[in-house]
Amino acid sequence: MNQAEVIVKDVTKTYVVGDSTINAVDKMSFTINKGELAIVLGPSGSGKTTVLNLIGGMDVVTSGDIFIGDTNLRTLDKKGLTEYRRNDVGFVFQFYNLMPNLTALENLELSVEICKNALNPQEILKKVGLGDRMNNFPAQLSGGEQQRVSIARALAKNPKILLCDEPTGALDYQTGKTILKTLHDMSKEEHKTVIIVTHNSALKDMADHVIHIKNGHVENEEYNEHPKAIEEIEW
Amino acid sequence: MKAYTQSIYRSIKSNLSKLLSIFFIILLGIAFVSGIGTLSSMITNSFGEYYEEHNIPDLIIKDTSGEGFSLSEDEEVLDIEKDLSTYENYIKSTYVTVFDTSAVPALEETIIAQIEESMPGISSNISVDLLPNDFPLTRFSTIQQDQTIDTLTIVEGRFPESDDEIAVEQMQDSMIQYNVGDVINLGATFGGYKKVVGIIKNPLIISKYGEPDLVNQDLLEQIIYFYGDTITINLNIQLGAISIPISQALPITDVYIDIDPGFGRYLTGIYENEIENRKEEILNSILKDYPNITILTLEQNTSYAYLRSYCAKIDIIAAVFPFFFIAVAALVVSSTMSRLVEEERSMIGCLNTLGYSEKKIVTKYLVLSLVTCLILCILGMILGLFLIPSIIYPCLKTTFFTPDLIYLFSPLLGLLSSLGMILVVTLISALTVKKTLKAQPATLLLPKSPKAGKTIVLEKIKPLWKRLPFRIKSSFRNIFRYKKNLVMTIISIAGSTAMIFAGLSLLNLADALVNDPVLSSLRDTIAPIAILIICFAIIMSAVVVYNLTNMNIGERIREIATLKVLGYKESEVHMYIYREVFIMTCFGAIFGLPVGVVLMYLVIQLLDLGSLSDIQWYTYILSIAIILAFVILVDALLSPKIKKVDMSTSLKSVD
Numbered sequence: 001m002n003q004a005e006v007i008v009k010d011v012t013k014t015y016v017v018g019d020s021t022i023n024a025v026d027k028m029s030f031t032i033n034k035g036e037l038a039i040v041l042g043p044s045g046s047g048k049t050t051v052l053n054l055i056g057g058m059d060v061v062t063s064g065d066i067f068i069g070d071t072n073l074r075t076l077d078k079k080g081l082t083e084y085r086r087n088d089v090g091f092v093f094q095f096y097n098l099m100p101n102l103t104a105l106e107n108l109e110l111s112v113e114i115c116k117n118a119l120n121p122q123e124i125l126k127k128v129g130l131g132d133r134m135n136n137f138p139a140q141l142s143g144g145e146q147q148r149v150s151i152a153r154a155l156a157k158n159p160k161i162l163l164c165d166e167p168t169g170a171l172d173y174q175t176g177k178t179i180l181k182t183l184h185d186m187s188k189e190e191h192k193t194v195i196i197v198t199h200n201s202a203l204k205d206m207a208d209h210v211i212h213i214k215n216g217h218v219e220n221e222e223y224n225e226h227p228k229a230i231e232e233i234e235w
Numbered sequence: 236m237k238a239y240t241q242s243i244y245r246s247i248k249s250n251l252s253k254l255l256s257i258f259f260i261i262l263l264g265i266a267f268v269s270g271i272g273t274l275s276s277m278i279t280n281s282f283g284e285y286y287e288e289h290n291i292p293d294l295i296i297k298d299t300s301g302e303g304f305s306l307s308e309d310e311e312v313l314d315i316e317k318d319l320s321t322y323e324n325y326i327k328s329t330y331v332t333v334f335d336t337s338a339v340p341a342l343e344e345t346i347i348a349q350i351e352e353s354m355p356g357i358s359s360n361i362s363v364d365l366l367p368n369d370f371p372l373t374r375f376s377t378i379q380q381d382q383t384i385d386t387l388t389i390v391e392g393r394f395p396e397s398d399d400e401i402a403v404e405q406m407q408d409s410m411i412q413y414n415v416g417d418v419i420n421l422g423a424t425f426g427g428y429k430k431v432v433g434i435i436k437n438p439l440i441i442s443k444y445g446e447p448d449l450v451n452q453d454l455l456e457q458i459i460y461f462y463g464d465t466i467t468i469n470l471n472i473q474l475g476a477i478s479i480p481i482s483q484a485l486p487i488t489d490v491y492i493d494i495d496p497g498f499g500r501y502l503t504g505i506y507e508n509e510i511e512n513r514k515e516e517i518l519n520s521i522l523k524d525y526p527n528i529t530i531l532t533l534e535q536n537t538s539y540a541y542l543r544s545y546c547a548k549i550d551i552i553a554a555v556f557p558f559f560f561i562a563v564a565a566l567v568v569s570s571t572m573s574r575l576v577e578e579e580r581s582m583i584g585c586l587n588t589l590g591y592s593e594k595k596i597v598t599k600y601l602v603l604s605l606v607t608c609l610i611l612c613i614l615g616m617i618l619g620l621f622l623i624p625s626i627i628y629p630c631l632k633t634t635f636f637t638p639d640l641i642y643l644f645s646p647l648l649g650l651l652s653s654l655g656m657i658l659v660v661t662l663i664s665a666l667t668v669k670k671t672l673k674a675q676p677a678t679l680l681l682p683k684s685p686k687a688g689k690t691i692v693l694e695k696i697k698p699l700w701k702r703l704p705f706r707i708k709s710s711f712r713n714i715f716r717y718k719k720n721l722v723m724t725i726i727s728i729a730g731s732t733a734m735i736f737a738g739l740s741l742l743n744l745a746d747a748l749v750n751d752p753v754l755s756s757l758r759d760t761i762a763p764i765a766i767l768i769i770c771f772a773i774i775m776s777a778v779v780v781y782n783l784t785n786m787n788i789g790e791r792i793r794e795i796a797t798l799k800v801l802g803y804k805e806s807e808v809h810m811y812i813y814r815e816v817f818i819m820t821c822f823g824a825i826f827g828l829p830v831g832v833v834l835m836y837l838v839i840q841l842l843d844l845g846s847l848s849d850i851q852w853y854t855y856i857l858s859i860a861i862i863l864a865f866v867i868l869v870d871a872l873l874s875p876k877i878k879k880v881d882m883s884t885s886l887k888s889v890d
Contacts, residue, residue, distance in 0.1 A: 083802070085799075086801070101716050106709070111802075
C-alpha cells in the first residue's frame with residue numbers, strides 16, 4: 001500500500017520577471033503514495049499553484065525531478081506532457097471549466113474521447129449522483145452539480161492521479177462539503193491518488209497526508225492516521 | 236473630459252487589429268464602388284474630348300445613288316452646303332470621297348453603262364477590269380486641304396504632298412501592316428506604285444477591331460488616303476485595235492457636317508437624342524428635295540457604337556455590383572462594430588456610474604464612428620476615383636486607340652454608397668451603445684455571462700445526431716449558440732462567394748466572347764474588372780473570417796486553456812475552434828453559390844451578353860475552393876494566438 005505515486009524531488013521553478021528572477025518553487029521535495037488523499041496547503045503566493053502546474057504537466061521544472069509512477073515529467077517534451085495530461089491526470093478546477101455548450105454527459109465524453117483507458121461516462125455520472133442530470137447543460141446545473149460533473153470528467157479518464165485546484169473555492173459551505181465527500185469517496189472506493197491544492201487549512205483534517213507549503217518550500221508534512229469524516233470538518 | 240477622450244483613445248488602441256480590418260473594408264469598398272462608378276464617365280469624357288478636339292462629324296450625308304455628289308456639273312455638293320447653311324444649328328461642312336473596293340463591280344457597271352450611252356451596242360464587246368481579283372479589300376479616301384471636320388492626325392511621317400504619295404490608316408486587327416517608306420502597287424487604275432509617307436489616325440476609326448466596308452460589311456484590309464480632294468481613275472478599254480482611254484474622278488460620296496447638337500456631349504444619350512432630332516429636321520425640311528441621300532449619325536459609326544455599348548455595359552456592372560459590395564461591407568463593418576461596443580460594456584457602465592449622461596456617452600461613440608467612417612469614405616473615394624480608372628483605362632488599349640485619360644470625376648455612386656455606409660455603421664454603433672446603456676450600470680460592470688448551451692434542432696433528427704462524431708456535435712452546438720455570428724458569417728461569406736463566382740463567371744463570359752468578334756471588344760476590359768471584383772471579395776471574406784475567428788478565440792480563451800489541460804493536442808485544440816468557422820464558411824459558400832447564379836443571371840440579362848451556360852463547371856467549384864482556401868489561410872495566420880493561450884488561464888476565475 002505504501003507505493004509512491006508522486007515523487008517531487010529537489011524541484012525548483014524559476015520565473016523571469018523583467019530583470020529579476022523569482023523562485024516560485026525552491027528545492028521542494030515530497031512524496032505522495034498511491035491511494036492517498038493528499039492536501040497541499042499554503043497561502044496565496046506560497047507556490048502551491050506552481051506545484052499544481054508542475055505535477056499536472058502544465059509547466060516544466062527549472063531543475064529537479066517529478067516522478068509520476070515510473071515517468072519522470074522532466075524528460076517529457078511538449079507532446080509527451082500532452083500525452084501525460086490526456087491519460088494520467090484528472091483535473092478538477094476551482095471554476096469547474098465545463099464546456100457551456102455541452103451537456104454533462106458530453107462534457108465527460110469530451111475528455112474520454114481522447115483517452116486510452118477511459119471508463120463509461122454514464123456510470124461515472126451515476127456514481128457522483130448525477131444519473132438524472134446527464135443531459136443538462138452546465139447553465140442548468142447548480143455550482144455543486146457542476147463541480148461534480150467536473151470531478152466525474154476527471155475520473156472518467158481513469159487517471160493515475162486526481163489533481164484538484166481549490167475544488168470548494170467557488171462553492172458555498174454545504175455544497176463544498178458534498179464535493180469533498182465525493183472526492184473522499186472516490187479516493188477510498190476507487191483507490192485513486194487524490195491531490196487537493198488549497199489555502200483552506202480546515203480541509204487538512206480530512207486528508208491522509210498534508211503538505212504545508214510556504215515561500216516555495218515544504219514547511220512540514222503531517223500524516224493523519226485517522227482522518228476526520230467530512231461531516232465533522234468545519235470552516 | 237480629457238480622461239474621457241483618453242479612455243476612448245485607449246479602447247481604439249487596444250482593438251486596433253479589429254478596427255483596422257473594418258477600416259480596410261470601408262476603404263476598399265468605397266474605393267471600388269466609386270472607381271467603377273466613375274469609370275464609364277471618365278472613358279466617355281476622354282474620348283469625348285478627343286472627338287471634340289478632332290471635330291468628329293455629327294452627321295454624315297451619304298449619297299445612295301452611286302453617282303455621288305458632283306462639284307463640276309450641277310454643283311450638288313455646294314447646293315447641299317448652301318441649303319444646310321440656312322439651318323439654324325449648322326456650323327460647317329466638308330466633303331469627302333470614300334471609296335471601298337467592294338464597290339468596284341458596281342463602278343465597272345456604271346462605266347460600261349456610260350460607254351454604252353455614248354456608243355450604243357458596244358457594251359457586249361467590252362469588259363472593264365478596274366482591279367485585279369486578288370487586290371486587298373481597300374478603302375480609298377481623300378484628304379481635304381485644311382480639313383476642319385474629322386481632322387486626321389499624323390501618327391508617323393507626314394501627309395502626302397504629291398500624287399505619288401499616299402498615307403495609310405494606322406494598323407488594325409484586320410489590316411496589312413505598312414511602314415513609312417513602303418511602296419504599294421495600287422494597280423494601273425488607281426495610279427500604280429505609290430509611296431507611303433505617313434500613317435494616319437482617323438477619329439472616326441478608333442476601334443482596333445477593324446472597320447467594315449460599306450458594301451458587304453467585311454473588314455477592310457487597308458485604308459489609303461490620297462493627296463488632294465479627288466481620286467482620279469485612269470483606264471484603257473480595248474476594243475479590237477482601238478484603245479479608249481477613260482479618266483474620271485470618283486464621285487464625292489460623303490458630306491461631313493458639324494452642327495450644334497444643342498445639348499449633351501458625345502457618347503451620351505442626350506447628345507444622341509438631340510442629334511437624332513436634328514437629323515430628322517434636316518431630312519424632312521432642309522434637304523427634303525434630295526431623294527438619293529441618307530444621313531448617318533455617330534451611332535452608325537462602328538467605333539463609336541463599340542465604345543458606346545462598352546460604356547453602357549460598364550455602367551450596368553457599376554450599377555449591379557456596388558449595391559452588393561456595399562451591402563456586404565456595411566454588414567461586416569456594423570456587426571464588428573456592435574461586437575466591439577459590446578466589449579466596451581464595462582467601460583460604458585463605468586462612465587454611466589460616474590455620472591456621464593447617456594446622451595454624452597452615445598454622442599461620443601456616434602461622433603467617433605461618424606468621423607472615422609467619413610474620413611475613410613473620403614479617402615476611399617479619392618483612392619478609387621484615381622486608382623481604378625488608371626488600372627482599367629489602359630486595358631482599353633487592346634480594343635481602342637485610346638486618347639489620354641482625362642480625369643473627370645462623377646462621384647455620384649461613390650457619394651451614395653459612402654452615405655449608405657456612414658448611415659448604417661453609425662446607426663448600428665449608436666443603437667448598440669444605447670441598448671447596452673439600458674442595462675443597469677451594476678450589471679454592466681460585470682462581464683457578460685457566457686451564453687448558455689442548449690439543444691439544437693439538429694438533435695431532433697436522432698439517427699443523424701447519434702451518428703455524428705462528438706466533436707462535430709460540439710461544433711454544431713457552438714455554431715447555433717451564437718446565432719448573430721452565424722447569420723453574419725453566412726451572409727458575408729455567401730456575399731463574398733457570390734461575388735467571386737460572379738467575377739469568375741465574367742471571366743468565362745469574356746472567354747466565350749472570343750468567338751463573337753463584335754463583342755470581343757468588350758472582352759479584354761471585362762477581365763480586369765472581373766479580377767478586381769474577385770480580389771475585393773477575397774479580401775472581404777478574409778477580413779470576415781479573420782474577425783470572426785479572432786473574436787471566437789478571444790471569447791473562448793478559457794475553453795481553449797481547459798482543453799489543453801484535458802490533454803488535447805495543439806492540432807486538436809485548433810480544430811475545435813476552426814471547425815466551427817469552417818462549417819459556417821461552408822454553409823455560407825453553399826448559400827452563396829445560388830446567390831451568385833442569380834446575380835450572374837441578372838448581369839447576363841442586363842449586359843445582354845452570353846448566357847449562364849457559358850459559365851464553366853469549374854467556376855462553381857473554384858469559387859467555393861477560393862473562399863475555403865482563404866479561410867484556411869486566415870486561420871493559419873491566427874494559429875499563434877491559440878498556441879499562445881496559457882493553460883494556467885483555466886485556473887483563473889471566470890473574468
